[in-house]
Amino acid sequence: MTQNINLTLKVWRQNGQQDKGRFETYEVSDISTDMSFLEMLDVLNETLTLEGKEPIAFDSDCREGICGQCGSVVNGRPHGQEKKTTLCQLHMRHFKNGDTIAIEPFRARAFKVLKDLMVDRGALDKVIQSGGFISVNAGGAPDANAIPVSGEIAERAMDAAQCIGCGACVAACPNASAMLFVSANVSHLALLPQGKLEAAKRALAMVRTMDACGFGNCSNERECEAECPKGISIINIARLNREFFKAGFFSHNE
Amino acid sequence: MNWLINTLGSSVGKKLMMSITGFVFILFLIGHLIGNLTIYVGPDAFNAYAGHLQSLKPALRLMESGLIFFAIVHIFTGLILFYQNFKARPNRYEVNKQAGGRTLGSATMPYTGLIILAFVIFHLFDFTFVDKTGRTVYDIVAASFSNPVYVFLYIASVFIVGIHVSHGFWSAFQTIGINHPKYMPTIQTAGLLFSLIVAIGFGFIPLFISLIS
Numbered sequence: 001m002t003q004n005i006n007l008t009l010k011v012w013r014q015n016g017q018q019d020k021g022r023f024e025t026y027e028v029s030d031i032s033t034d035m036s037f038l039e040m041l042d043v044l045n046e047t048l049t050l051e052g053k054e055p056i057a058f059d060s061d062c063r064e065g066i067c068g069q070c071g072s073v074v075n076g077r078p079h080g081q082e083k084k085t086t087l088c089q090l091h092m093r094h095f096k097n098g099d100t101i102a103i104e105p106f107r108a109r110a111f112k113v114l115k116d117l118m119v120d121r122g123a124l125d126k127v128i129q130s131g132g133f134i135s136v137n138a139g140g141a142p143d144a145n146a147i148p149v150s151g152e153i154a155e156r157a158m159d160a161a162q163c164i165g166c167g168a169c170v171a172a173c174p175n176a177s178a179m180l181f182v183s184a185n186v187s188h189l190a191l192l193p194q195g196k197l198e199a200a201k202r203a204l205a206m207v208r209t210m211d212a213c214g215f216g217n218c219s220n221e222r223e224c225e226a227e228c229p230k231g232i233s234i235i236n237i238a239r240l241n242r243e244f245f246k247a248g249f250f251s252h253n254e
Numbered sequence: 255m256n257w258l259i260n261t262l263g264s265s266v267g268k269k270l271m272m273s274i275t276g277f278v279f280i281l282f283l284i285g286h287l288i289g290n291l292t293i294y295v296g297p298d299a300f301n302a303y304a305g306h307l308q309s310l311k312p313a314l315r316l317m318e319s320g321l322i323f324f325a326i327v328h329i330f331t332g333l334i335l336f337y338q339n340f341k342a343r344p345n346r347y348e349v350n351k352q353a354g355g356r357t358l359g360s361a362t363m364p365y366t367g368l369i370i371l372a373f374v375i376f377h378l379f380d381f382t383f384v385d386k387t388g389r390t391v392y393d394i395v396a397a398s399f400s401n402p403v404y405v406f407l408y409i410a411s412v413f414i415v416g417i418h419v420s421h422g423f424w425s426a427f428q429t430i431g432i433n434h435p436k437y438m439p440t441i442q443t444a445g446l447l448f449s450l451i452v453a454i455g456f457g458f459i460p461l462f463i464s465l466i467s
Contacts, residue, residue, distance in 0.1 A: 104347055104349070107343055108343055109344050174361070217269060218265065220428050222360070241266055245431065248260070
């Protein structure tokens with residue numbers, strides 16, 4: 001037996017990058033607790049549209065927790081209060097009837113608010129473009145399993161590769177640092193033989209691009225790993241640091 | 255030299271400088287505390303320890319210069335990081351909540367650091383840059399700790415050092431890339447124990463001196 005709930009929402013409204021932005025309060029009623037958080041916003045947007053008002057802009061795509069497109073700060077927590085959950089997988093059963101919920105965009109200098117809860121996370125793409133890849137020569141497909149990878153290494157690389165690039169680590173970091181994101185991408189490739197070849201170049205380029213994008217510096221606050229919807233560990237940040245120092249002090253790359 | 259500036263000037267490089275200079279101060283705290291323990295043996299032992307230190311002049315000067323250099327690097331890099339991190343989020347959140355990663359130590363690093371800087375300057379002017387003619391080091395210390403305000407100031411300051419170190423200790427390991435499920439829990443426990451030892455070890459001395467005099 002599901003019970004429907006009524007909520008008060010304080011939502012950040014900002015009409016474009018030039019607008020200063022403000023909170024607006026909305027009442028939503030008769031929300032099914034089986035709904036996801038985004039479906040609840042859909043319901044509110046439908047009401048707003050019918051009233052002739054501007055609906056709330058927010059990002060979403062797959063709505064099954066794997067694409068990294070959604071994400072807002074709900075009551076001070078990126079993706080809401082549930083651990084290892086994206087906003088689309090946060091269900092309304094985690095809220096009580098009569099709750100007031102504050103919804104804000106991810107805030108960082110490197111993430112510009114485009115409209116309401118929508119942020120431009122293009123800075124993360126720039127970081128990936130600078131080194132988050134391996135170079136493969138064109139030609140015949142290589143034999144499967146020609147390069148041996150131990151199960152343990154593969155597991156750790158895949159743990160890091162779980163990053164969906166949602167930016168919650170940046171949103172959660174008191175310094176708006178993107179180190180967890182960068183470290184997950186550097187670790188994923190540095191652990192595997194295919195990625196080792198370009199490890200030095202990659203570590204230097206990705207850290208440099210991260211710095212240039214205006215993210216803050218990591219101060220080991222550990223808020224990122226606590227908020228990461230994929231549970232990526234700061235052990236990856238330690239690995240990124242090692243890769244960066246190895247590259248900076250011992251490789252031939254500048 | 256470009257490579258060195260590029261490496262150390264990056265965000266990760268600045269953290270490396272904080273980490274290595276931080277390790278130096280951890281070693282300094284250990285040495286300072288061991289030396290201070292002679293005060294429990296008695297005034298003569300403490301004066302003898304201070305005398306021995308002074309007799310090691312060239313080595314002592316070298317260590318002092320090293321500490322000043324590391325302090326300058328630690329303070330300036332720390333201030334740059336503080337400023338950059340503040341700038342990295344121009345619009346603050348309306349609702350601020352933590353997910354459990356942050357600690358008292360980690361959240362207050364720049365502030366405790368600046369308080370420690372003020373304390374170190376005060377401490378040097380109180381005990382080091384003073385007229386030592388006709389009185390022993392112990393006399394100077396005892397005179398200072400006969401004032402309850404000084405006793406409180408010193409105890410409060412070393413507790414703040416403890417708070418700073420409670421984050422700095424494990425954080426220094428993490429930054430230089432030492433983090434592994436096998437030993438990170440040990441490093442974190444050691445860090446908490448070390449910060450307690452620093453706070454209580456240094457903090458009990460002013461109380462002890464004021465009680466016995």
